[in-house]
Amino acid sequence: MIPINLKSKEAQYLKLVIYGASGTGKTMSIKTLPTKGTLILSTEPQTPTRLSGTDYECFEVESWDDIYYNIYEMLLKDDSKDNPEYRIVVLDSITMLSIMSINQIISKDRMAVRGTTKVKGTFEEAPTLPEYGLSGIRWVNFFTKFTNLKKHIIMIAREQEKQDNEGVIFYAPDITGKKLPLNLGGFFTEVFRLTAQPKDNDFTNMFTCKKMHNTITKGHENLNTFETGPNGTVDLKLIVKKIFGDQKPKETKTKDKEK
Numbered sequence: 390m391i392p393i394n395l396k397s398k399e400a401q402y403l404k405l406v407i408y409g410a411s412g413t414g415k416t417m418s419i420k421t422l423p424t425k426g427t428l429i430l431s432t433e434p435q436t437p438t439r440l441s442g443t444d445y446e447c448f449e450v451e452s453w454d455d456i457y458y459n460i461y462e463m464l465l466k467d468d469s470k471d472n473p474e475y476r477i478v479v480l481d482s483i484t485m486l487s488i489m490s491i492n493q494i495i496s497k498d499r500m501a502v503r504g505t506t507k508v509k510g511t512f513e514e515a516p517t518l519p520e521y522g523l524s525g526i527r528w529v530n531f532f533t534k535f536t537n538l539k540k541h542i543i544m545i546a547r548e549q550e551k552q553d554n555e556g557v558i559f560y561a562p563d564i565t566g567k568k569l570p571l572n573l574g575g576f577f578t579e580v581f582r583l584t585a586q587p588k589d590n591d592f593t594n595m596f597t598c599k600k601m602h603n604t605i606t607k608g609h610e611n612l613n614t615f616e617t618g619p620n621g622t623v624d625l626k627l628i629v630k631k632i633f634g635d636q637k638p639k640e641t642k643t644k645d646k647e648k
Contacts, residue, residue: 401633404536406483406573407596408546408562409583414594414622415545416440418583419479421624422543426476430460432485446475450486453493457527461534468539477541484547487565490527494520525566532576541629548582559603574607579632581616582606583623593621596628 409415416439419429429447431437437447450456467473480486494516507513516524535542546562549570553559560582561570574580581596582604595617598608608616609632616631618624 402539403541403543403579403629403632404577405541405543405579405581405628406546406562406577407543407581407583408548408560409585410548413583413585414592415583416481418623418625419445419481419543421618421626422477422479423626426474428464428475428478430456430478430480432480432489433482436481450480450489453486453489453527456480456486457531457534464535464538464540473540475540477543478535478538479543479545480535481545482547483544484563487524487528487563490524491516491520491565494524498523521566525569528564528566528569532573536576542577543625544577557603559605561605571605573605577607579609579612580605580607588621593617594623596623 407415407418416433416436419427419440420443424444427445429436429440429445430450431447432450437449440447448460450460464475464478467475495514499520535544546564548560549563551559551561551570562573562580564570579598581598583594583596585592585594595615596608597604597606597614598612598616599614600606601614611631611634612628616623616628618627
C-alpha cells in the first residue's frame, strides 16, 4: 500500500475531456494554457496550424501504437523525475485517435492474426463485432493508463448527436463505441461541452460543466453550470484555479443555451 496525502494540492490533477462541434474553439482553448510545461499531442492535421507562432511543444501522433506505447512510456518516465518536464498534456483529438485505433485493428492486427485483411461476410474496410469489442477494451486501458499519470490530462473530441431509446436527442464526445462516449465520466474528473454563439464579427463560447438533460457533462463542485472567461471566451487557467483554489462558484442567471 502507498499512503496518499489528501491535503496536498500537489497530489491533485485535472483529468478533463472537452468536446464540441466544429468551430466552437476547442483547439484555440489550448492557447489559454501556459506554454512552459505543456505538451500538445496532435492527431488532427489542423492543430499545428492553429497553434502556429506559439511556444508550445507539439508532437504528431503517428499511430495508435505510437501513443499507446511510445508516448505513454515517455510520459511515465517523465513522471519519475524530480522535476518533470511536462505538467500538462493535451491530446487533440481522441476522435481522430479512435479512427487510428480501428485502422490499427483492420490493417495491422487482422493481418497478423488472419494473414489477410479480408474477412468473409463483411467489407474489408469495416471492423467486425469482435474487433469493435477489442477496440473498446483498448480504449478502457488507454484512458486508465493516461488518467493515472501524475499530470493534468486534457483530451479534446468532436461532438456527435445521439438518440436515446425514447427518441430524445443529446450530445456526446465523438469516439468509437455505443457505450464508451457515455461512460467517460468514469475515467475523467471533468467532461465539458463547448458551445459558441456569434457576437458582432466575432463569437463567444462557454463550457457546460454540469449534467444537463441533453449533454454528457460533469464538473467539479467549485464550477458553475456554465463557465466562460472575462472576455467571453473560455479560459482553462481560470478553470484550474477554481477547481484547485479556494474560489467558490457564483451562479448567474445564464439562459440555457443548449440545443
